[in-house]
Amino acid sequence: MAPLPKKKHSRSRTRRSRAHMGKTRIQLSKCPACPTFVRPHHACPKCGIYKDNYYVDSPVVEKKVVDFITK
């Protein structure tokens, strides 16, 4: 049989514990090629650039821009 709690936790004790469970905001940084914001360790959703490399095919940004950044 699993161990059971002896007493009910008070409302404040429960809420004090839950105070540490809050979500944190994702830190967004600007894409080097376009004005959109990018999540860390992710390719840009609009132009597909991540760390000077081109990963996703996108019609928004031309190849010229990518070449300009990588140089």
Ligand SMILES: [Zn+2]
């Ligand atoms: Zn971008």
